[in-house]
């Protein structure tokens with residue numbers, strides 16, 4: 001498997017080289033002119049269609065294609081690519097060195113979010129919230145800690161399923177600390193050829209170390225996987241070593257480094273141990289789902305509609321709830337319907353998919369907690385009103 005992968009990787013390289021060389025060899029002035037004309041028409045087509053990403057990709061390919069036959073053109077194009085991702089970045093004036101890019105694709109290795117960008121407070125269990133606010137307080141009172149020979153926590157590990165606020169919490173922490181958030185997505189870095197990954201990783205982390213910031217190592221499991229998958233074992237081991245060293249060497253004054261992962265079980269215990277504090281993020285409880293439904297509704301909702309939807313959305317992440325609420329709001333607007341009714345209908349559909357034991361439990365909870373009538377609860381859960389009356393009697 002390893003052999004297959006690395007030979008694949010080599011042949012990709014070879015193909016690239018061959019392409020460039022054959023281009024260079026058959027490049028009579030007429031050929032070059034014809035090629036450039038073709039390229040120009042293609043570029044005009046994607047640009048006029050407003051396909052911005054395709055334009056960027058085209059320019060990147062052209063830069064690579066013309067490295068040999070027209071180095072000035074390639075250089076100019078690379079210059080434009082470099083400017084482009086940072087032009088919209090409000091931090092540009094503050095950050096002296098340019099954001100590091102991948103050697104081949106010229107794509108930025110990092111995403112930088114300015115500290116003055118809005119950061120919403122994630123909905124969190126009280127205990128998690130307390131852990132995060134302590135991190136902020138430690139930084140704010142570093143001198144008091146120092147007097148007692150203590151240093152603020154430098155590194156955090158966020159563990160939990162997708163869509164529950166790990167990235168959001170990192171952004172919120174950065175905001176609280178008035179520091180830029182620098183995001184290094186390891187899944188993206190790992191998808192580049194392994195040979196370059198170590199270099200990319202070092203460049204990216206060095207950049208973050210040189211300025212006060214919160215560095216988020218997102219999708220950490222992509223690199224820090226236990227060494228039992230089918231990648232090149234030696235190379236992966238070296239990458240893990242690079243990463244762990246970087247975390248160990250993280251200067252206290254530089255800010256905070258946060259690792260985030262959806263797969264805690266894939267992380268080598270050696271990686272876990274490197275972080276000062278580990279924070280677990282879980283799928284939201286009923287009350288947090290209710291809070292999320294209210295937040296994403298964009299308008300006040302009756303308690304009963306929220307209660308029902310909160311219970312019905314068992315097992316969903318915050319992100320699932322957000323996307324659902326936004327979809328319902330769009331539909332309400334287009335169909336000129338009120339949101340509470342639409343939400344109730346949606347909840348009924350979700351509930352219908354739950355097994356009967358869950359529906360019975362929901363019906364029982366609803367009888368106890370919300371302003372819904374027995375008829376509504378029965379319609380929502382598919383549990384007969386006779387059974388519901390049984391719940392009421394048992395409660396009495």
Ligand SMILES: Nc1ncnc2c1ncn2[C@@H]1O[C@H](COP(=O)(O)OP(=O)(O)O)[C@@H](O)[C@H]1O
Nearest residue numbers: 122123124162163164165166167168318319322
């Ligand atoms: N705890 C939360 N509170 C409020 N909104 C959340 C929460 N978690 C996720 N979301 C919503 O879902 C989006 C994606 O969440 P994200 O932080 O990227 O999840 P993760 O990093 O855990 O995969 C957020 O931008 C936010 O809109």
Ligand SMILES: [Mg+2]
Nearest residue numbers: 166167218260
């Ligand atoms: Mg995330």
